[in-house]
Amino acid sequence: MxxxxxxxxxxxxxxxxxxxxxxxxxxxxxxxxxxxxxxxxxxxxxxxxxxxxxxxxxxxxxxxxxxxxxxxxxxGDEVGRSVSDGVVDARLLSVRTHDDGGTTEVFWLTVAAGGTRVSPPHRPGTTEHLRVVRGSARVGEQGSEQLLAAGASHSWSGDTTHSYSSPDGAEGVLVIETPENVA
CATH class of the missing domain: 1.10.260.40 (lambda repressor-like DNA-binding domains)
Structure with a gap:
């Protein structure tokens, strides 16, 4: 960290x-x-x-x-760089900027037991995917989160308010796909 x-x-x-x-x-x-x-x-x-x-x-x-x-x-795109807020720690594993200007970021995500993090909407068209490796996590668009056990995955629209929480702590791989910036 x-x-x-x-x-x-x-x-x-x-x-x-x-x-x-x-x-x-x-x-x-x-x-x-x-x-x-x-x-x-x-x-x-x-x-x-x-x-x-x-x-x-x-x-x-x-x-x-x-x-x-x-x-x-x-x-920045330095592999291994980590940012945290006490509930969620996101460690960058890989980032790729595509020919069309879109970006795919891959993070090792750790969610603290009992914590909840609400994330604001990202750029329009952004999609997030989480595969839980250990523990369990409740993730997704606010109001329709899914509870995932180890081995399960879920995808949701990252351009709406969404959240991450875990009753017992969780670790997993988070992929964020951001389209080209058309603004």
């Missing part, structure tokens, strides 16, 4: 700061407008851009949608 290695944590924080700032400027968004669109505080966004705040998975996903990028567009 990034918090286990202070140098790696600072490196991630600085890389995320540069990417968020660059993407915000590219989209010609003010700090206030991006914060509002992402549903986060302006102070939080300012600290992220300054590299003085550690990015959480929830905050990164909240920003990725309005900025029109997949998660790796903010954290």
């Amino acid at each position: 990034p918090e286990d290695n202070p140098d790696r944590n600072v490196s991630l924080r600085n890389a995320v700061a540069r990417r968020i700032t660059s993407l915000r400027h590219e989209k010609r968004l003010s700090l206030s407008s991006l914060a509002t669109e992402a549903g986060i505080g302006k102070g939080t966004l300012s600290e992220l851009e300054a590299g003085t705040r550690n990015p959480t998975l929830g905050t990164l996903y909240a920003l990725a949608g309005p900025l029109g990028v997949p998660l790796t567009g903010l954290v």
Whole structure:
């Protein structure tokens, strides 16, 4: 996990700061407008851009949608890089940008026992697939989540609010397919 290695944590924080700032400027968004669109505080966004705040998975996903990028567009595509929010830890296994501009990201996902993480909608057309390897997880579009035991899988639309939870802790492989950015 990034918090286990202070140098790696600072490196991630600085890389995320540069990417968020660059993407915000590219989209010609003010700090206030991006914060509002992402549903986060302006102070939080300012600290992220300054590299003085550690990015959480929830905050990164909240920003990725309005900025029109997949998660790796903010954290980078370094295999083994991990982001966590205390409930979900996502460790990047692979990322591929396709000829049409779409992206496929593969993560090793760990969901803490008793925790729930609600994820905001991603770019339109995004699809998520989870195969549970150990434990059990309840995942999917909010309001129609599926309980999966080890060996089971489920796919859902990632461009709606969705959630991950686990009664006993879970590990699995999460594939996120993001279409080309047509915005």
